Amino acid sequence: MILTEERLQDLLDKSLAELPLDTEWAVTLEGSIAEGFGNPSSDIDFLLVSRRDDDLPTMPSLLFVDGRRVEIRTRSVRQLADQFQEVERAAARPPRLSEDLLNRCQRVLHSHPLRGHALVEEVKALLPVERFRRITADWWAHRARQSLRHALALQCLGESDEAVDWTRAALVQSVKSWAAGLGETYLEPKWLSMQLDRAGREDVRDRYWALETAVVPSGDAGAARDRLNACLDFAADLGLTGVPRKPERLTVERVARVTTWQTGERVHVVRGRRDVFALGADAGTVWRSLVLGRPLPRVLAESAATGVTDPGPLLAAFLRHGLVRLVWKGGGAVTPALPLAAPPGPVTPPPSTARPLLSVRGAAVTGARAVDLMPLPADRFAAAAMALVWSNVVVENAVEDLTGALRRGQRRVAELTARRAVHAALRGLFSAHGVNPLPADTDLVRRMDLLPAATGPIGVRAGELLARGVDSAEDGDALRAELRRFIALVRGAMGADSFPLSFDSAHTWRATLQLGHDWLRMGAHLGAELPIEEARDLLAGNGAQPHQAR
Template identity: 80%
Template sequence: MILTEGQLQDLLDKSLAELPPGADWAVVLEGSIAEGFGNPSSDIDFLLVARSEADLPTMPSLLFVDGRRVEIRTRSVRQLADQFRALQEGARRPGRLSEDLLNRCQRLLNSHPLRGHDLVDQVKATLPAERFARIAADWWAHRARQSLRHAMALLCLGETDEAVDWTRAGLVQTIKSWAAGQGETYLEPKWLSMQLDRTDRPDVRDRYWELETAAPAPGDADAARAHLTACLAFAGELGLTGVPCRPERLTVERVAGVTTWQTDERVHVVRGRREVFALGERAGAVWRSLVPGRPLPQVLAAASDTGVTRPGPLLAAFVRYGLVRLAWKGGGTVTPTLPLAAPPGPVTPPPSTAQPLLSVRGAAVSGPDAIDLVPLPAERFAAATMALVWSNVVVENAIEDLTGALQRGQWRVAELTARRAVHAALRGLFSAYGVNPLPADSDLVRRIDLLPPAARQFRARAEELLRRTIDSAEAGGEVLAELRDYVALVRGTAGADAFPLSFDSADTWRATLELGYDWLRIGAYLDAELPLEEARDLLASNGAQPHQAA
């Protein structure tokens, strides 16, 4: 060790002097210095063991003693027994074994006793070092398989540089598994060079460093493939099983809670009933080509048949976002993990900045390859889009009523229906920007300042239309013309410029029902509030009018 026994005892005495008096502790030194590593900047890690059944805090106390940082952790005998028991039970499924639990047990088993040697020996005896070494080796081996399989998949998908990174991760995990089998169980990889020096196998050590330093240059797919092949061969020589160089054993599978909803040409993918991803034209084509259960090379070939030039990166993004998963035949889901890093799991990208967010045809996207996260919770997304469609139906109904009132000289009726059309158009505008629930109709004009600057142009014209009176056919005609212009302008901004003339004919009403039904299905799936009670009947009839003859 880099510190003598006397130096350690002196640091311990000074550290204990800063703690509350009275406790009778057994004490060990843990961590890199206890392992025979360390340097002048290394922490001094003392674990204090209490002869009790108490629950002692997990959080360490940080002290500064003689210019060194000292961490004090405490555990009771019962807590340590529970740790070892949980480790042995979890060892049956290495993929689910907690890194933190493994690390805590390793540090104690390889610790250097300073006080209470008999108690320390008694605690350590509950898990023999040979048994722990096997658990640690299996844990690293599981992660090595996952990383190398993931690297194989990324190479297949054309994600060369990312594949190189995961190949290197798999190489580290492979050598750590082998080293654990040799008794070098310290988890953190930063001392790997010293661990390999102590294994007395210079042939393995030298071959590892040769491969580690031979990582290909960025973008060199052939070199990346050759490097992965060499690393897989080395892993096999060290006893790692389950990673033959056979990409066809990788399959693309569904993910629980991920559903697809298409409106017009826009594909929406809902993840976990909480998040909505809107896919651009090319991303949507690749998504529609997926057939779960097929080998990855076949999935890639089918995606290429859509006309998308490079579908691999899009498929990789689907995996990254947890919209599909990769599996290894006979080996379950591929879940690569790095030690001492963020836990594995689906990535959530920053929310899309496309504005307006929504249109009657689907969520806005940033481009044809986009896999954009809609910046609304899924339920609000569905409610806002249903409100957007319904507001445009109300606009059509109000304009029809206004036209009829003008034909009969019903000026008061015409005024009220014109205002109703203005309010309905504004409801559509607010909904397109994701506002839900909506302000009251009487407050809509004043609340336009909630919207981005580009939408605020509508305020003055809306206020003017709401003030207009109709007392003659000439005045009514002017209001109707201005209203149509205003509605067209709002719809152009809100992505509803192609909205059907709902009440013009049987065909346009059918088109309106089809459009509304697409959004109602999503809303019902997400338990969003429906815009009106009659919508339930449209859902029950699968989009058809309830009283229409076959």
């Protein structure tokens, strides 16, 4: 060790003097220094062990003693026994074995007793070192397999740079598994060089470093493939099994609670009933081509047959975001993970910045290959979309009512219906920007500060129209013309300029119902609040009117 026994005892005395300890403790040194590693910056990690029955805190106390950082942890014998038993229970299923738990057990088993040696050795005997070596080696081997399978998939999808990174991860995990079988069970990879030196196999050490330091130029798929093959050979020579060079053993499978909703040409994918991803045209085409349960190379070929250029990165994005998953035939789901890093699982990207967020025909996207996360939860997204469609229906209805009122000389009715049209148009604008629930109609103009500054002129114009009266037929005609221009301005700003004239004909009404039905299906699935109760009948009729002959 880099510190003498005398120095350790001195640091321990000074550390214990700062703590209000009320019982007898056995003390053992854990961590890198106990392992024979460490440097002047390494922590001094003392574990205090007691026969007390109560649960002792997991969080350490951090002290600064003689220029060294000292961590004091406390555990009861029962707590340590529980840790070891939990490791044994999970050993048969390495994916379920917590890295933190494995690390805590390793630190105890390889610790250096300082006081109460008999109690420390009694605790260590609860899990034989040979058994722990096997458990740790199997845990690393599982991770190495996952990383290599993931690298195979990425290489197949044309993501060679990312494949190189996971190949490097697999290289570390493979050699850590091998070293653990020889007793080098310390988990953190940062001391791997010293572990390989101690293992006494220069051939393995030198071959590892040759692979680790080999440079693979970015974008060089051939070099990346060679690196992966060399790593597979090395891992196999170290005893790793379960990773033949057969990407066809990887199948693309569905993920629970991932659903697809198409509105017009836009494909929306909902993950976990919470996150909505809007797919650009190319991404949507690739998504629609997927036949789940098929081998990855075949899925890739079928995606390429759609005419979309380079579909591999799009499939990789679907995998990355947890919209589909990979399964190794006979080996379960592929879930790569790195030590001391974020836990494995789907990536959630930053929310899309496209504005407005919604149009009546689908969410806005940032490009043809976009897989954009919407910046609001799925139920509010669906509610905003339904409100957007319904507001446009109300606009059309209000304009029709305005026209009828003006023909009959009903000036006060015309004023109220014009205001109704303005408010409905503003509700659509707010909904297009994802505002849900909506402000009250009377507050809409004052709440324009919720929207981008570019919509400011719309708010000004709305305020002017809301203040307009109808004192003559000429006033009414002018108001109707200005209202139409205002509606066109709003619809242009929210992507609804192609909204059908709902009440113009049977054809345009059917088109309106179809638009509404597309969004209602998603909203009902997510439990979003429907804009009107009659919408349930439209949903039940699959987009048809309830009394329409079929």
